[in-house]
Amino acid sequence: MSTKSTKTVLPAVAMTTVSMVLTLAVVVMWLGTAVPWPVALVVGLGIDGGWLATLAYERRLAAQGDHNPAVTVVGWCFGLVASGVLVAHALTAETSAAAWLAVAWLPIAAKALWLVHGLWERTALTSMALDAIRGIQQEARDEAAVARARLRAEATTEETRLTAVTASGARVARVQAKTAKTLAGAWSTLEEARQGEDTSRALTCVTSRVTPGVTPSWELPVWGPTEPVTALSLETAPALTDAALDRLVEEIRTSETPALSYREMAKRFRAAGHSASEVRLRAAWNRVLGVA
Numbered sequence: 001m002s003t004k005s006t007k008t009v010l011p012a013v014a015m016t017t018v019s020m021v022l023t024l025a026v027v028v029m030w031l032g033t034a035v036p037w038p039v040a041l042v043v044g045l046g047i048d049g050g051w052l053a054t055l056a057y058e059r060r061l062a063a064q065g066d067h068n069p070a071v072t073v074v075g076w077c078f079g080l081v082a083s084g085v086l087v088a089h090a091l092t093a094e095t096s097a098a099a100w101l102a103v104a105w106l107p108i109a110a111k112a113l114w115l116v117h118g119l120w121e122r123t124a125l126t127s128m129a130l131d132a133i134r135g136i137q138q139e140a141r142d143e144a145a146v147a148r149a150r151l152r153a154e155a156t157t158e159e160t161r162l163t164a165v166t167a168s169g170a171r172v173a174r175v176q177a178k179t180a181k182t183l184a185g186a187w188s189t190l191e192e193a194r195q196g197e198d199t200s201r202a203l204t205c206v207t208s209r210v211t212p213g214v215t216p217s218w219e220l221p222v223w224g225p226t227e228p229v230t231a232l233s234l235e236t237a238p239a240l241t242d243a244a245l246d247r248l249v250e251e252i253r254t255s256e257t258p259a260l261s262y263r264e265m266a267k268r269f270r271a272a273g274h275s276a277s278e279v280r281l282r283a284a285w286n287r288v289l290g291v292a
Contacts, residue, residue, distance in 0.1 A: 012110060015109055016055070016110040018110075019109075019110045020051070022086060022103060023044060023082040024045065024048055027040055028041055047082055050078045051075065055075055058072060075111065076111060079111040086107070087101065240276055242283075245280060246288055249281070249285055252269055
């Protein structure tokens with residue numbers, strides 16, 4: 001029997017012993033006045049013996065992992081009989097009735113203690129199992145602690161990041177607001193100068209000594225939407241016909257004596273604002289010279 005098991009079996013044994021002694025003593029004293037004391041002793045021993053026998057059988061079945069409801073019922077019946085004897089003696093006793101009635105519950109208490117001991121045995125675990133359970137519980141506590149620490153660290157990191165991002169955004173917003181305020185002030189000053197009555201006259205007085213006889217028109221820039229300018233077309237003149245191109249090539253080639261070379265002719269052709277591809281210009285040159 002293990003040390004932990006004795007914590008429940010010793011109180012049950014002690015309570016059973018006291019109950020049996022009280023039952024035997026009460027039966028002998030109570031029935032001894034009506035029948036011979038040996039007969040009363042046999043009756044008391046019968047009650048105690050039957051109770052002890054059923055208890056021993058119950059303990060044997062419990063050790064085998066079995067249970068018999070009939071034996072349990074018989075054992076509780078013997079306990080109730082013993083308690084009934086004690087209650088009847090207390091009620092008929094002329095002296096110390098309260099004291100005898102106070103101990104009348106001991107047989108029932110003894111049976112209850114044996115029931116508790118049986119439950120203890122059915123739920124008891126070995127030391128190895130208890131160590132495994134403690135290890136599992138400790139591992140679960142460790143994992144929970146690590147998870148809580150990780151969550152706290154991640155929350156702190158996220159809080160720091162959000163604080164940094166918020167501070168940076170606030171700085172950018174302040175710089176943008178300051179820049180917009182400065183730009184608005186500059187454009188406001190420019191607009192006041194542009195719309196002032198004396199602005200043009202003052203600027204003209206400044207430049208009149210530099211450009212005498214010239215009255216410039218002063219127009220300050222206007223802050224507002226702009227209109228896109230249409231792109232200039234690269235081909236401003238219509239394409240030349242072959243005959244016109246031949247005539248121009250001949251005129252430019254023979255404009256000087258001796259006649260110009262192709263390179264000089266092409267340079268002067270393009271400098272005059274004419275447009276033709278290099279292939280057409282070379283073909284016109286060959287036609288003018290009669291080269292096949």
